[in-house]
Amino acid sequence: MNAYVGTPTSRVDGRAKVTGAAKYAGEFPADRLLHGFVVEATISCGRIVRLDTNTAQQVKGVLDVLTHANRPPLADKDEAWKDEVAPDGSPFRPLYDDTIRFNGQPIALVVAEDWETAKFAATLVRVEYEQHGFATDLEGERSNAAEKDKPHKPRGDAAAALAGADVRHEADYVIPTEHHNPMELYATTAVWDDNGKLTIYDKTQGVQNVHKFLCGVFDKKPDDIRVASPYVGGAFGSGLRPQYQVVLATLGALALKRSVRVVLTRQQMYGLGYRPMTIERVGLGAKSDGTLDAITHEAIAVTSRYEDFARNDTGWAEQLYKSPNSRFSHKLVHLDVSTPCDMRAPGAASGVCALECAMDELAVALKLDPIELRLKCYSDHDQSENLPYTSKQLRECYARGADAFGWSRRNPAPRSMRDGKDLVGWGMATGVWEALQMPVAVRIVLTSNGHAEVSCAASDIGTGTYTIVAQVAADALGLPIENISVRLADSSLPQAPVEGGSWMAASSAHAVLAAAEEVRKELLGLAGKIPGSPLAGAKLADTVLIDGSIAGASDTSRAVSIADAMRHGGVERIEKEKLNQFDEDKKHARNTHSAVFAEVKVDEELGVIRVTRVVSAVAAGRILNTKTGRSQIMGSVVWGIGMALHEETVMDHRFGRIMNANIAEYHIPVNADVHDIDVIFVDEPDNRINKLGIKGLGEIGIVGVPAAIANAVYHATGKRIRRFPITLDKLLD
Amino acid sequence: MNNFQYARATDVADAIRLLAADPGAKLIAGGTNLIDLMKENVERPTRLIDISRLPLRKVEETPDGSLRIGALVPNSDLAYHPLIEQRYPLLASAILAGASAQLRNMASVGGNLMQRTRCAYFYDTATPCNKRHPGSGCSAMDGLNRNHAILGTSAACIATNPSDMSVALAALDALVHIAGPSGERTIALTDFHRLPGDKPHVDTNLGTGEIITAIELPPRGFAQNYSYLKIRDRMSYAFALVSVAAALELEGNAIGGARVALGGVAHKPWRSLEAEAALRGQAATPDHFSHAADLLLQGATTRSHNGFKVELARRAIVRTLTQAANATPQSQAHKKIA
Numbered sequence A: 001m002n003a004y005v006g007t008p009t010s011r012v013d014g015r016a017k018v019t020g021a022a023k024y025a026g027e028f029p030a031d032r033l034l035h036g037f038v039v040e041a042t043i044s045c046g047r048i049v050r051l052d053t054n055t056a057q058q059v060k061g062v063l064d065v066l067t068h069a070n071r072p073p074l075a076d077k078d079e080a081w082k083d084e085v086a087p088d089g090s091p092f093r094p095l096y097d098d099t100i101r102f103n104g105q106p107i108a109l110v111v112a113e114d115w116e117t118a119k120f121a122a123t124l125v126r127v128e129y130e131q132h133g134f135a136t137d138l139e140g141e142r143s144n145a146a147e148k149d150k151p152h153k154p155r156g157d158a159a160a161a162l163a164g165a166d167v168r169h170e171a172d173y174v175i176p177t178e179h180h181n182p183m184e185l186y187a188t189t190a191v192w193d194d195n196g197k198l199t200i201y202d203k204t205q206g207v208q209n210v211h212k213f214l215c216g217v218f219d220k221k222p223d224d225i226r227v228a229s230p231y232v233g234g235a236f237g238s239g240l241r242p243q244y245q246v247v248l249a250t251l252g253a254l255a256l257k258r259s260v261r262v263v264l265t266r267q268q269m270y271g272l273g274y275r276p277m278t279i280e281r282v283g284l285g286a287k288s289d290g291t292l293d294a295i296t297h298e299a300i301a302v303t304s305r306y307e308d309f310a311r312n313d314t315g316w317a318e319q320l321y322k323s324p325n326s327r328f329s330h331k332l333v334h335l336d337v338s339t340p341c342d343m344r345a346p347g348a349a350s351g352v353c354a355l356e357c358a359m360d361e362l363a364v365a366l367k368l369d370p371i372e373l374r375l376k377c378y379s380d381h382d383q384s385e386n387l388p389y390t391s392k393q394l395r396e397c398y399a400r401g402a403d404a405f406g407w408s409r410r411n412p413a414p415r416s417m418r419d420g421k422d423l424v425g426w427g428m429a430t431g432v433w434e435a436l437q438m439p440v441a442v443r444i445v446l447t448s449n450g451h452a453e454v455s456c457a458a459s460d461i462g463t464g465t466y467t468i469v470a471q472v473a474a475d476a477l478g479l480p481i482e483n484i485s486v487r488l489a490d491s492s493l494p495q496a497p498v499e500g501g502s503w504m505a506a507s508s509a510h511a512v513l514a515a516a517e518e519v520r521k522e523l524l525g526l527a528g529k530i531p532g533s534p535l536a537g538a539k540l541a542d543t544v545l546i547d548g549s550i551a552g553a554s555d556t557s558r559a560v561s562i563a564d565a566m567r568h569g570g571v572e573r574i575e576k577e578k579l580n581q582f583d584e585d586k587k588h589a590r591n592t593h594s595a596v597f598a599e600v601k602v603d604e605e606l607g608v609i610r611v612t613r614v615v616s617a618v619a620a621g622r623i624l625n626t627k628t629g630r631s632q633i634m635g636s637v638v639w640g641i642g643m644a645l646h647e648e649t650v651m652d653h654r655f656g657r658i659m660n661a662n663i664a665e666y667h668i669p670v671n672a673d674v675h676d677i678d679v680i681f682v683d684e685p686d687n688r689i690n691k692l693g694i695k696g697l698g699e700i701g702i703v704g705v706p707a708a709i710a711n712a713v714y715h716a717t718g719k720r721i722r723r724f725p726i727t728l729d730k731l732l733d
Numbered sequence B: 001m002n003n004f005q006y007a008r009a010t011d012v013a014d015a016i017r018l019l020a021a022d023p024g025a026k027l028i029a030g031g032t033n034l035i036d037l038m039k040e041n042v043e044r045p046t047r048l049i050d051i052s053r054l055p056l057r058k059v060e061e062t063p064d065g066s067l068r069i070g071a072l073v074p075n076s077d078l079a080y081h082p083l084i085e086q087r088y089p090l091l092a093s094a095i096l097a098g099a100s101a102q103l104r105n106m107a108s109v110g111g112n113l114m115q116r117t118r119c120a121y122f123y124d125t126a127t128p129c130n131k132r133h134p135g136s137g138c139s140a141m142d143g144l145n146r147n148h149a150i151l152g153t154s155a156a157c158i159a160t161n162p163s164d165m166s167v168a169l170a171a172l173d174a175l176v177h178i179a180g181p182s183g184e185r186t187i188a189l190t191d192f193h194r195l196p197g198d199k200p201h202v203d204t205n206l207g208t209g210e211i212i213t214a215i216e217l218p219p220r221g222f223a224q225n226y227s228y229l230k231i232r233d234r235m236s237y238a239f240a241l242v243s244v245a246a247a248l249e250l251e252g253n254a255i256g257g258a259r260v261a262l263g264g265v266a267h268k269p270w271r272s273l274e275a276e277a278a279l280r281g282q283a284a285t286p287d288h289f290s291h292a293a294d295l296l297l298q299g300a301t302t303r304s305h306n307g308f309k310v311e312l313a314r315r316a317i318v319r320t321l322t323q324a325a326n327a328t329p330q331s332q333a334h335k336k337i338a
């Protein structure tokens, strides 16, 4: 065991990806493939009065223009439209009726022999609307914010404690709407076969979620549809729920009894999910020694009129720091926009950003070092549930991160550190995320030549699932990694939930272990029957698979090769499928943590900000693959730079239209914005959380980064910018 | 995108003929701006006249010491041309501050001069815009105008010209050579782009049926003391909030001649002869630079979101002139502002 796990193993799918051999949803070929192009609504609220598709229909090469008026049947009950991760409410149904709920809503699908023709004909569709009044501005509608759920029971009397605190800080932090912008466009190829069955290649984070959804929406039997998504070019949460193009492509295929591909344009992708804009109001009250007396956090977030999308923005403040009094609430404002969705570290990226900026402001007010303040409030227990953690090495993160960064050389006074024309600022923040785990099933087929195929419906959204599954399987089966082939993301494969929440590493790894144990059991049975077997009578628990053999765990020289065992038993292949369920543990909290340190250099006159150094010290249990793991954290840090300085979906509320729906104007960091990034994995052995001590790394890397940068900007300039992103105009006097 | 005809011009005369034959026709060179606008249905040409293979790719010295640059020279080739690097490094620097390496490889000199504004409303056919649809109104005026003009605006339009190259060309007193149905003519680059006035849909003074054949750089290249500084929302691959092309001729510490052009602030590269005259004969000091900046920004008017540009431009002008005076031009390759 442990030849591959924990090592910097290169991606097993890397070659396929860089050579183009890996196929993505919009690339699968099909006979007589048709192409669909979406026509979108240009109003925010109202009704379609007339939809004239005649001219478009007449374009040579156009087969059909599907609208709410002529489409094949779609389910009429919300239940069918609710996918595995749908929020409360009534999900959006594309081309269902004449109601317009948001700008950019699909209202017709032009299907043609080629994409260009469909795109051209789409411009000829004429629409008349009955326009209704609408609102899209969160700040303008703030007074209509309503509590999403019953607020958590407050601890003590936060209002009184805050009012009476020796030192108090209270402020609004505004996080704008942000879009995922994965490199791969949202795409579906619906392949129709002559028996009327459909294979759906879809850009998704959950093939079985899409499968069940499509069966419900189109009233199909599970065997009628197969969904596959072998490679995903980034999704970051945008592929958790079925995207509308999968409905449209399927609709087109059913209507025309031919294969149909629908690829959204970059602009159209802005009509789907996004990180909701939030106003995060944080209040902190402290005694003069720096211990907290009160924490309040109220989040006010955007959602659509038809669904209540809400994520955990405030729970982090609730669990992270010791405070006898606290109050938390999450409010929603329903607007005429599409429903937001998860985006990397949903809730935490925004909520912790506000919390950690507020903590920095409190540290300034207390004249305390920001790390010292956090240590004074440090809690070994999850404060919200009063539970101990399975493990929590955050203290070590602060120490190792500070050391690597050189924090002790920081002059605490704002504007005190310089480099030529630049003001230098050092800031830090805490990061926190959950360590979740879900039931996943894995099938292993071991052949007597020592090769194993490991399969599971889980997706690899670029995170490295193929690789860690191969690593864990190679170790568990005692085979070289080259002998493992991994199949993922096909709805016909063993059960897996959507890939999200950072739960897939732990969940898939333990499913591999469970299936491998079944394989070992069978091998032991075979090996034990060989006359004179060194393993005769051995207990399963006392055996391991190692170097192509089954062997005694304490004495690996007592071994029978897999080939011999299978030959003697007359078995060519061993196929085992096992669903792994994690034991429920209600006595512990499970979280990952990080300490993020950032250096910025701000041109004093021009306000130009550069993030010249970031150190991210992460405690996330066992790191399965230090190479892909490091890449995860680096990518997250880059995204955090974007969240701090660049990203913002800009809407003109007079029209309810997004005005920067393209990646020329929606800014994310480019290489010139990225300097040194140092990733430290802090040792965090955890034998409580699960067998391998895995916690997951997908989201923790972004949490805390925007706050660390914002705090560094304050330290450099003495200006506190609470409205993100921090663009240079906000620093000019 | 609409359906369109395609024709490849065989020579300049052919291009002019094809243009005259179809009022809905458009020239296409690198296509990096036109195709984008066609995809957004902003431009809907009936015919594309492909000029990309015309023999307008030379960079030639003329007998009087000027440099003549064919309209189809790719932006990258121009920026890295030895004569440009040596004699007109300001132009090389401005080009390299623009777009991305891939785009610069495709983009032509002529296309760069003709590129249209990046005003978001201009790109969105669902919103009113006088430039796209004359008479429909200006959505930016009371809308999102953070990156809009502060100088030379009109009641009809507050858009900016997004080109970096043009800013350097304006500072260098470049000329634009044009061919058309009634022959050839030459205009100063500073007269090439228009202010929006009451006809914001007309970006330039290029006449109907005319084609840019070349630009010409006069002998004075300001190769010793120059700088191009572009301030934007990220360190690369973003349009200018404000950019400054500065060029000085120094005699000791005294300014013999000065040129300053601004990008990102107006519908055309912005120069002020008054400001340049005020610098002449003065010592190259921040105070004098600051005075010049005030003159350049005289009459600036702002809307709800772009007020910061005035102060930003003022500071950027001083910084760029300082860089030029110190012969420490802004690098376009470093990840920092000097």
Ligand SMILES: Cc1cc2nc3c(=O)[nH]c(=O)nc-3n(C[C@H](O)[C@H](O)[C@H](O)COP(=O)(O)OP(=O)(O)OC[C@H]3O[C@@H](n4cnc5c(N)ncnc54)[C@H](O)[C@@H]3O)c2cc1C
Pocket (backbone or CB within 6 Å): A664, B026, B027, B028, B029, B030, B031, B032, B033, B034, B035, B036, B051, B071, B097, B098, B099, B100, B103, B106, B107, B108, B109, B110, B111, B112, B113, B114, B115, B162, B163, B164, B165, B210, B211, B212, B213, B237, B238, B239, B240
């Ligand atoms: C994402 C992105 C970022 C960019 N960033 C920047 C930036 O930071 N700075 C910057 O300066 N630019 C930037 N650009 C714009 C780029 O510089 C222009 O798109 C390019 O210069 C246009 O040249 P082209 O040859 O591709 O023109 P085309 O797209 O072929 O043509 C543009 C226009 O010019 C006309 N035209 C072309 N040649 C001639 C001619 N010889 N005579 C008359 N008319 C002609 C065409 O009819 C058309 O109307 C960016 C572009 C993109 C897409």
Ligand code: SF4
Pocket (backbone or CB within 6 Å): B117, B119, B120, B121, B122, B128, B129, B130, B131, B132, B137, B138, B139, B140, B141, B148, B156, B157, B158, B159, B200
């Ligand atoms: S500024 Fe000019 S381009 Fe922009 S909306 Fe107004 S008229 Fe159109």
